[in-house]
Amino acid sequence: xxxxxxxxxxxxxxxxxxxxxxxxxxxxxxxxxxxxxxxxxxxxxxxxxxxxxxxxxxxxxxxxxxxxxxxxxxxxxxxxxxxxxxxxxxxxxxxxxxxxxxxxxxxxxxxxxxxxxxxxxxxxxxxxxxxxxxxxxxxxxxxxxxxxxxxxxxxxxxxxxxxxxxxxxxxxxxxxxxxxxxxxxxxxxxxxxxxxxxxxxxxxxxxxxxxxxxxxxxxxxxxxxxxxxxxxxxxxxxxxxxxxxxxxxxxxxxxxxxxxxxxxxxxxxxxxxxxxxxxxxxxxxxxxxxxxxxxxxxxxxxxxxxxxxxxx
Amino acid sequence: xxxxxxxxxxxxxxxxxxxxxxxxxxxxxxxxxxxxxxxxxxxxxxxxxxxxxxxxxxxxxxxxxxxxxxxxxxxxxxxxxxxxxxxxxxxxxxxxxxxxxxxxxxxxxxxxxxxxxxxxxxxxxxxxxxxxxxxxxxxxxxxxxxxxxxxxxxxxxxxxxxxxxxxxxxxxxxxxxxxxxxxxxxxxxxxxxxxxxxxxxxxxxxxxxxxxxxxxxxxxxxxxxxxxxxxxxxxxxxxxxxxxxxxxxxxxxxxxxxxxxxxxxx
Numbered sequence: 342x343x344x345x346x347x348x349x350x351x352x353x354x355x356x357x358x359x360x361x362x363x364x365x366x367x368x369x370x371x372x373x374x375x376x377x378x379x380x381x382x383x384x385x386x387x388x389x390x391x392x393x394x395x396x397x398x399x400x401x402x403x404x405x406x407x408x409x410x411x412x413x414x415x416x417x418x419x420x421x422x423x424x425x426x427x428x429x430x431x432x433x434x435x436x437x438x439x440x441x442x443x444x445x446x447x448x449x450x451x452x453x454x455x456x457x458x459x460x461x462x463x464x465x466x467x468x469x470x471x472x473x474x475x476x477x478x479x480x481x482x483x484x485x486x487x488x489x490x491x492x493x494x495x496x497x498x499x500x501x502x503x504x505x506x507x508x509x510x511x512x513x514x515x516x517x518x519x520x521x522x523x524x525x526x527x528x529x530x531x532x533x534x535x536x537x538x539x540x541x542x543x544x545x546x547x548x549x550x551x552x553x554x555x556x557x558x559x560x561x562x563x564x565x566x567x568x569x570x571x572x573x574x575x576x577x578x579x580x581x582x583x584x585x586x587x588x589x590x591x592x593x594x595x596x597x598x599x600x601x602x603x604x605x606x607x608x609x610x611x612x613x614x615x616x617x618x619x620x621x622x623x624x625x626x627x628x629x630x631x632x633x634x635x636x637x638x639x640x641x642x643x644x645x646x647x648x649x650x651x652x653x
Numbered sequence: 654x655x656x657x658x659x660x661x662x663x664x665x666x667x668x669x670x671x672x673x674x675x676x677x678x679x680x681x682x683x684x685x686x687x688x689x690x691x692x693x694x695x696x697x698x699x700x701x702x703x704x705x706x707x708x709x710x711x712x713x714x715x716x717x718x719x720x721x722x723x724x725x726x727x728x729x730x731x732x733x734x735x736x737x738x739x740x741x742x743x744x745x746x747x748x749x750x751x752x753x754x755x756x757x758x759x760x761x762x763x764x765x766x767x768x769x770x771x772x773x774x775x776x777x778x779x780x781x782x783x784x785x786x787x788x789x790x791x792x793x794x795x796x797x798x799x800x801x802x803x804x805x806x807x808x809x810x811x812x813x814x815x816x817x818x819x820x821x822x823x824x825x826x827x828x829x830x831x832x833x834x835x836x837x838x839x840x841x842x843x844x845x846x847x848x849x850x851x852x853x854x855x856x857x858x859x860x861x862x863x864x865x866x867x868x869x870x871x872x873x874x875x876x877x878x879x880x881x882x883x884x885x886x887x888x889x890x891x892x893x894x895x896x897x898x899x900x901x902x903x904x905x906x907x908x909x910x911x912x913x914x915x916x917x918x919x
């Protein structure tokens with residue numbers, strides 16, 4: 342039994358601009374996430390990541406296909422499915438009427454759990470919120486609100502945890518704290534599904550990754566395999582002028598920094614020669630190993646409209 | 654020997670705890686801002702009593718042996734009950750929607766039945782608390798009689814329940830505070846004011862009497878007042894039938910909207 346199962350899931354939204362052509366947010370998505378996995382869902386904005394999570398959580402309903410959590414269908418058996426899920430939403434929402442402890446107690450009660458104070462105290466301690474327990478949630482800083490959302494998702498000890506961009510806009514120290522906390526939960530047996538734009542985070546934490554574009558999965562593999570499949574090296578340097586077109590279309594240019602995937606020494610030499618022949622001077626030349634960001638950019642470039650490779 | 658399962662370990666037990674938690678949360682929500690939710694309506698009722706009572710006492714007699722001030726009290730009590738029961742569910746829902754924290758409820762295993770009972774029951778409690786507050790305070794000015802207290806209870810609870818259900822529907826429908834204000838100020842308030850709180854509809858010209866008979870609020874207030882004075886414009890049984898029917902129809906609509914996740918689940 343998979344922890345999370347998407348079977349041929351499609352979802353479209355009516356488009357106000359073109360009433361006859363609804364916007365297809367998800368197109369026959371198939372995905373199985375096994376128990377105990379730490380799974381990463383990546384993709385540009387608008388790819389459908391949040392839609393997938395909304396359908397999983399029962400916030401939205403798919404137009405076709407079935408979704409289940411540890412065997413419980415999220416529509417026909419929603420109560421069981423939601424008990425097994427803990428969702429940390431992306432937006433920093435809070436209820437201004439209550440303090441931290443009250444909010445966590447209510448959240449426990451909604452899931453049918455009374456007398457949850459011992460576990461609540463442990464959560465507050467792990468997330469560094471103990472001295473804010475009696476503070477109104479409105480008074481928490483952004484980082485604390487983020488930690489509060491994590492606590493709320495865990496009050497009922499769900500076996501499957503979903504985090505929608507948990508470290509967006511979060512400072513470095515808190516990001517490290519959250520990563521360690523989530524990784525610990527995963528080691529304890531919780532299945533974790535993470536969506537993020539921070540590819541460094543996905544590479545560090547996730548065992549398997551799916552890349553979503555325009556409502557379709559365009560890559561799905563273990564992190565290590567994805568890294569191996571991309572060009573093994575990246576040539577990185579700085580230039581003060583524009584690159585010649587032949588090079589520019591192969592490279593990822595950010596301001597003055599140029600990064601070109603290169604498989605071996607011959608390619609590296611050829612690129613550097615091309616730079617020299619164009620009359621440019623390359624500074625700070627460096628050769629590094631490909632990272633997940635390189636893989637991501639290559640995959641996205643290979644699938645301009647989100648059309649997946651024909652896979653087995 | 655097998656240990657009995659704790660209530661929270663059975664799905665049914667957990668569901669019971671679930672809806673009761675939402676019920677408690679909704680009550681705590683209005684109680685925490687008691688000045689605004691209970692104190693203010695009670696003060697408003699006293700002001701109406703003082704002003705209208707002062708102006709019309711001795712000039713208007715509705716039920717022969719009852720002073721105008723005494724006549725006014727049940728109407729003011731009911732106005733407090735109805736307006737605040739409506740406000741409880743409607744304002745709670747729209748605030749949660751706009752602030753975004755409704756998501757915490759949407760992620761729970763609570764079914765649409767749980768939502769319905771929790772929001773309506775908490776609206777009844779708010780309505781009763783305000784009603785009782787108004788009654789206790791205005792009682793010092795003029796003590797109305799309590800001829801048939803059971804009718805008072807029946808109409809009080811039923812009226813609060815109906816308004817709680819209407820507030821639930823309005824709270825689900827409105828997307829901006831302004832839209833809710835339209836509901837409250839252009840529908841609920843005029844209908845309460847023009848339902849015979851301040852006068853007997855028999856004093857109106859025949860056409861306006863007929864219009865009043867189409868106002869469901871009239872029946873709630875008329876029946877409620879019967880419990881105090883044993884006198885009313887129409888039979889309390891007729892009022893009960895009309896209010897009861899309205900309650901069933903409104904509840905069916907509200908439960909349907911909750912089940913389909915109208916405007917809260919896409």
